[in-house]
Amino acid sequence: MTEEETRAAVVAAAxxxxxxxxxxxxxxxxxxxxxxxxxxxxxxxxxxxLSPALIARMALAGEGGFEGPLPPSSEWRFHLDVYRARPDVNAVLHMHSTYATTLATLRREIPAVHYMIAAFGGPSVRCVGYASYGTQELSALVVDGLMDRDGVLLANHGAIVAGDNMRRALWRAVELEALAQIYYLGALAGEPVILPDDEIMRTVERFKNYGPREARE
Known part of the structure; x- marks a missing residue:
């Protein structure tokens, strides 16, 4: 993708x-x-x-400098740090969706209540601790939470998902909120049965070729 195409994709995703x-x-x-x-x-x-021209451009090797008419999100630190730590990640989405954020306020991870948890690389979506938004402390928590996962809850804040392209990141955003809703409602009704780790890890392997892909000519 050209830079202009990437800017348009960021706007469309938001x-x-x-x-x-x-x-x-x-x-x-x-x-x-x-x-x-x-x-x-x-x-x-x-x-x-939003428009493509309003998207801020930040050097991954930099320390907060930007190009553009407006400053980047106050959460820019974790975006840059995730890209530095995860060469496989090309898109990062941060959301305050209702069910994921509700679980984050309870400081609960999402366990394997459904096999779709495998879309995030393991048998859970972790909930990391609380740190003020925009801080290096929060960024460090995010990077740790995404060490071998593609989604994480932020205590009393929201959630983050990652993907090798924007389509997969958006797919994970939808799936994360759905899993959070399933777990929350299941816990209200009783005690959800958690799938075993070995079953989820088998599904993780199968999911390597599952989900949306970028169209290729």
């Missing part, structure tokens, strides 16, 4: 997350890797008002 009610207003943020840079949604701009 607007799609609003449409899916995974975010609202200016909540949450979106980024994509673009060569040695990250393209990050700006701070405080509702998704409906």
């Amino acid at each position: 607007q799609e997350m609003d449409r899916l009610k995974l975010n609202h207003g200016s909540a949450g943020n979106v980024s994509m890797r673009c060569g040695g840079h990250a393209l990050v949604t700006p701070s405080g701009v509702p998704s409906r008002e």
